Amino acid sequence: MQFEVLTDIGRKRTVNEDSAAVYTLPDGVLLAVIADGMGGHRGGDFASSTAIQVIGEQFMKLDLSQLKEQEDRAEWLIEAVLHVNRLLYDTANNNEEYKGMGTTLEAALIQGRSCLVSHIGDSRVYAINKEGVRQVTKDHSYVNILLDSGEISEEEAAVHPQRNWIMKAVGSERTIEPDLYSIDLDEETYLLLCTDGLSNKVDKQLMQEIVLSDANLRDKTEELVDLANQMGGEDNISVILIGPTGMEVTQP
Template sequence: MKTAGRTDVGRIRQVNEDRTVVLPEQNGITVSIVADGMGGHQAGDIASQMAIEAIAEQLNLLSSEMGVEQLEASVRSAIEQANERIYDVASSKEQYHGMGTTVVVTAASENALVIGHIGDSRAYKIDKEQLVQLTEDHSLVYELVRSGQITKEEAEHHPRRNVLTRALGTEPNVVVDVHHFNWTEGDMVLMCSDGLSSLVDSETLAAILRSDSDLETKVDELVEKALEAGGDDNITVVLMVNVKEQSDVQGGDAV
């Protein structure tokens, strides 16, 4: 598995509330996590950091010998436990009251791709044919799209597009969306916070991902496109490619 990632504070925000980590391939599984903290003065950066630490701790011992159902259960359990930790801290300390975070988690082997998420941070897959969004935003505008009240194009510019219907740490219990997908050699996954997806359209994403550039260059180009479009939010990007040889493109430290 080859991976590369970057996070950027953007052009407007003073604090980067995004966090990401990639756990190097171990026992045939590579785990990637992206979290986008919410709350601003209510310590969104604390929530996102707690999320990736708690989830990474739980998923550090996954194995490709696990079946897909076991992988899904492990990802769901890790996110649920992270939710409990964040909620407990937010409830017990006044300065953290109301803090929360989005999260998207990918656990991938050569043959299995399992993704769990809460909020509007996204995962996409690109293969030889198309770019497909694998996650559905837990947001007000997505509910409007699902009910047919607005189109996807209208949702991209809706004034309330950042209003979440589900987040990690804001309630004692949370429903986690977990799914598995077809995943073959050469396929690529893009994970990102909405600092990228809300500013760069799918056609541009696909063009960059299909280019002949190496992974680090693709990541940089994606971040630069978001900055050129205004950079009004923190921007985080992680790319993962299904290849057999190991790579040290991205280490396991949080950034």
């Protein structure tokens, strides 16, 4: 399994509050994590980078026997996110400079063809193959609530003045309940994790065209980020692109 990680400050921001990383254990067990921080320059950057670092450190200490069953992997993944939430919440409450900080957090744990995704916020995970682009996660956003209730259309959501309001973030509340998704990956399906700096700019058709092109994985990742910048680049842009199962794991 191959992967590429790329984060970019964009064209308008002075600080990159996104963080992204992929961690690997023996036998091809992989954890991909991406986060979009909020709460001011210092708070947002601290929240996202700390979330990625802490969950990665916990993952790298694991014994493979702890991940043998899907129930074990799900339990570990949720508890790891809850641990990060408690850490960030306590830090924010004990340090004035971090008051109000939080972060989105997508964590995809892959073992063989099994993929578990923990989701909080409005960063996204997509499964992409020749059949199309499937958004695995559901945004925890104000606009998505309006969409679900039928109050606005998808076209109205795309330009809604409150489209960046998120209703759930890691570190913003004492307790949190992540969404958990289980998907099966096959030899033709790519997994794309991204922050809204990409998903707000690049539509599904262009995503599919780029990801399924003949370019190598690094070039595909760079093309996605470049396209988001060409279309305005108002936000930080982060992408993790994971190739279909069966490919050898390579470091970016």
